[in-house]
Amino acid sequence: MSKHHVVYVPGLDDSRKGYELIIEKWKIYGVVPHVYRMGWKDGETSFKPKLKRFTSYIDQLPINKDLVSLVGASAGGSAVLNTYIERPQIHAVINLCGRLREGKNVHPSLDFASRKSPAFKESVKLFEKREPNMTATQRGKVLTITPLWDEVVPRSTVSLSGAVNKTIPSVEHMLSGLLCITIFSPLIFKFILKK
Secondary structure: OOOEEEEEEOOOOOOOOOHHHHHHHHHHHOOEEEEOOOOOOOOOOOOHHHHHHHHHHHHHOOOOOOEEEEEEEOHHHHHHHHHHHHOOOOOEEEEEOOOOOOOOOOOOOHHHHOOOOHHHHHHHHHHHHHHHHOOHHHHHOEEEEEEEEOOOOOHHHOOOOOOEEEEEEEEOHHHHHHHHHOOOHHHHHHHHHHO
C-alpha cells in the first residue's frame, strides 16, 4: 500500500525545538509527517548546497511509489517551491506565510529580512527567477496561505499566480504560522488529499 509523505520545512528559526511535536499530529490525516531543517542560520551563506541536500533527502523517499508533498513555512516557502521545480513529480506544495519574491516598495525589504541568512535571500531570488517558467499544471499543485496582516512577510510577496491562494483570519507572522500548522491544518490537507 502506498503512503503519502508530507515534509514540513520551517523558517529562519528552524533550530527551535518542538516542530516535531506539532507535525507528528498530522498523522491523523493518514500521512507520514517529516520535519526537515534547512539550517538557515548555520553559517553557510549559499542556498545551493542546502537545496542539493534537501533534494537528496526527498530522493531518499520512495517518490516513484509513494506520494510526497512539501509544506514550507516562512523562509521554507521559497525552499519548497525551488525543490518542486527540480522535482516536478512532487504531489503538492504548500507555502505558509512565505516570501516568494523581493517585492516592490514593500516593508520589510528582502535585504532587511535576510540580513541574518544570505541563503534565504538567494532562495527567494532563485524562485523569483524561475517562477515565470512554471506551467499552469505546476502552479495548480501549489497552495499559498497568508494572514490578513503580516509584519515580517509582505502579503504581496506570498501569493502565486495560477495557484490556490488563501487568506486566514489571523494577524502577525509567528502566530499565523503556528495557526497554519495547527487549527488551520485542515486547509492544508483538504488541498493535499484532494489532488
